[in-house]
Amino acid sequence: MKLSYMTAEQLVAKCIEIGSAQYDALMMDEIAKFNRLFDKIVAVEDELQRREGDQRRLLLALYDHENPQVRLNAIKATLAIAPDLGRKALEALAEAGEGIQSMDAGMCIFGLDDGTYKPT
Amino acid sequence: MLLDSYSSGGLRAKWLGAAFSVQLRLGELAKSLKANFDPNQPRDDRGRWTDTGSNSSGNSDTKLKNQIIKEVALLLARAAAKEVTFGPFLGTLLNLLDAAQILDEAYPYIRSYLDLPKSLGELQEAVSNPAKAYDIHHLVEQTAAERDGFPRSMIDSPENLVRVPTLKHWEINAWYQTKNRRYGFQSPRKYLEGKDWATRLRVGREALIAVRVLKP
Numbered sequence: 001m002k003l004s005y006m007t008a009e010q011l012v013a014k015c016i017e018i019g020s021a022q023y024d025a026l027m028m029d030e031i032a033k034f035n036r037l038f039d040k041i042v043a044v045e046d047e048l049q050r051r052e053g054d055q056r057r058l059l060l061a062l063y064d065h066e067n068p069q070v071r072l073n074a075i076k077a078t079l080a081i082a083p084d085l086g087r088k089a090l091e092a093l094a095e096a097g098e099g100i101q102s103m104d105a106g107m108c109i110f111g112l113d114d115g116t117y118k119p120t
Numbered sequence: 121m122l123l124d125s126y127s128s129g130g131l132r133a134k135w136l137g138a139a140f141s142v143q144l145r146l147g148e149l150a151k152s153l154k155a156n157f158d159p160n161q162p163r164d165d166r167g168r169w170t171d172t173g174s175n176s177s178g179n180s181d182t183k184l185k186n187q188i189i190k191e192v193a194l195l196l197a198r199a200a201a202k203e204v205t206f207g208p209f210l211g212t213l214l215n216l217l218d219a220a221q222i223l224d225e226a227y228p229y230i231r232s233y234l235d236l237p238k239s240l241g242e243l244q245e246a247v248s249n250p251a252k253a254y255d256i257h258h259l260v261e262q263t264a265a266e267r268d269g270f271p272r273s274m275i276d277s278p279e280n281l282v283r284v285p286t287l288k289h290w291e292i293n294a295w296y297q298t299k300n301r302r303y304g305f306q307s308p309r310k311y312l313e314g315k316d317w318a319t320r321l322r323v324g325r326e327a328l329i330a331v332r333v334l335k336p
Contacts, residue, residue: 031297038299097201100291106330117302
């Protein structure tokens with residue numbers, strides 16, 4: 001189904017599906033697959049952003065998701081609309097011992113602090 | 121409520137739930153490996169089992185072995201981060217690795233993964249003391265730097281070399297290759313193309329801190 005035909009809830013479910021697949025791809029050293037999935041999830045997040053009122057806010061519910069890649073994707077996709085909450089979630093993930101996802105959360109914090117990362 | 125799971129007393133129950141899930145998967149993986157185990161299977165220069173050489177048991181088993189090691193290391197790292205007591209469960213994990221006949225190979229990698237962060241000086245000094253389950257890592261990525269015209273004398277200088285746990289090295293390398301919103305929707309490696317030495321060094325140092333190898 002085309003993304004534009006999906007409900008916002010279906011798009012959120014798609015984010016969980018893709019993020020989980022990205023996690024598995026990293027565990028299996030499948031970098032190319034991870035990157036293909038990255039392009040897909042960016043398209044889903046863009047579709048949510050296009051919806052009236054910027055429906056990316058629905059991704060805030062994924063801050064508690066058990067899969068760290070799903071969590072990380074949701075945080076980074078919502079930093080522009082929930083900077084304080086997103087920052088706290090990034091800090092928590094950076095400290096959580098979740099491997100690459102914790103590492104990337106830490107790198108995002110460096111970027112936010114020195115101004116080189118400006119979420120949109 | 122958002123973020124509650126990060127700060128509440130329910131962490132232990134949450135971790136144990138995740139641990140049980142991993143335990144089940146590890147059991148399945150161990151069975152598969154045991155059925156196809158070849159003690160002579162070659163490993164690459166970073167310690168990962170490879171399918172090159174005489175063994176032809178299939179690509180999936182190679183990935184499974186590496187996945188098992190990463191899964192166990194991550195599980196213990198999560199426990200350490202959350203200060204969860206995992207004593208009895210650790211025995212179960214070790215038994216599963218033993219059942220798959222990879223405990224002796226896996227243990228040093230898992231142990232080094234749990235090293236506490238060190239100073240830059242300590243990591244640089246350790247380069248002269250190679251050890252199993254540790255790799256020599258270039259703070260400024262060597263292949264990309266060489267491609268952009270930086271001399272080997274800079275790339276291989278003592279200041280640019282550190283000894284890091286092998287599994288952390290895998291994570292750093294994977295991170296450099298994966299697309300990322302923070303770097304303009306491209307991989308950090310791609311983002312750093314054409315950048316000066318100082319920028320590459322800053323990212324390299326931050327990566328070591330973020331992956332908990334270097335003290336902040």
